[in-house]
Amino acid sequence: MTPDAPSITALIISFNEEVHIARCIERIRPLVQRIVVVDSFSTDRTVEIARSLGADVYQNPFTTHGAQVQWGADNTGIDTDWILRMDCDEYLEAGLLDALRTRTPALPDDVSALDLKLKVLFRGKFIRWGGYYRTWLTRMWRPGRARMESRWMDEKLLIDSGRVEKITGGDLVDENLRDIGWWTDKHNRYATLQMIDFVLREQGVVRDHDEPGAVTPAAKFKRFLRHTIYGGAPLYLRAVLYFVQRYFLRLGFLDGRRGFVWHSLHGFWFFMLMDAKIDEARMHIAAHGIDSFPDYLKSRYGINFALPAS
Structure with a gap:
């Protein structure tokens, strides 16, 4: 790490990321005073x-x-002024x-987080x-001013105090180097987590405002679109309409052949x-009740989950 770098700790989450971890660390190293990797017991060389x-x-x-x-953030002794969260397949552009x-x-003290x-x-x-490029x-x-939501998917940073400022000049790049089979396996798991999150909210088990703190206005608006506008539309039809607006109305076709694959897989x-x-989950709950949902997740997806005590 760079001795004269700003007071930043990079916090990287990893699991079997030997293909990405060196790129991630080497590119972030000049910016930070410390790099912390929280690994989920990788079985490769991560x-x-x-x-x-x-x-x-x-x-x-x-x-x-x-x-x-x-x-x-809580258990690795971070004592810098800032925490920068990174995934292994990400890096920051030079700008x-x-x-x-x-x-x-x-930055003034009232700036608690950065977009x-x-x-x-x-x-x-x-x-x-x-x-997508919006x-x-x-x-x-800043440690102590924000924390992550407890959600199955689409988790946001909850800001306890202060304001959020956008940093321009370059981008946070997500460039995964694995093959399409790995990508579809990962998004299959993500679809399961999104299903759990959706069903728990639909059933009133959890709510968006169960935790104190605030998400950013941009995140709040995105969540409104996902939960209220998209979430209120009929199943299956909404996936078709989302792809149409993304690929045609928002000009996704201009991304070419590889863009077609991306928008078709990710957007449809x-x-x-x-x-x-x-x-499937709705049909199971209709037949057996919400109390059976944890057993359903365990038997279908191998996920351990307990309903909150009422």
């Missing part, structure tokens, strides 16, 4: 590579992304590294169209799969 590159590696059983990030290095030490703009590369192709993620925060297949899993 831990070995991370330690060889100077990262402090901790291991913790994985439940959800939000819980893993919060465990890392964003420079902007953070320059601006972070001079970074997301850029997705799919098979090396920048996905510019379809509305996503801002709250990925940096993934949402159709979520709806199919929601449909």
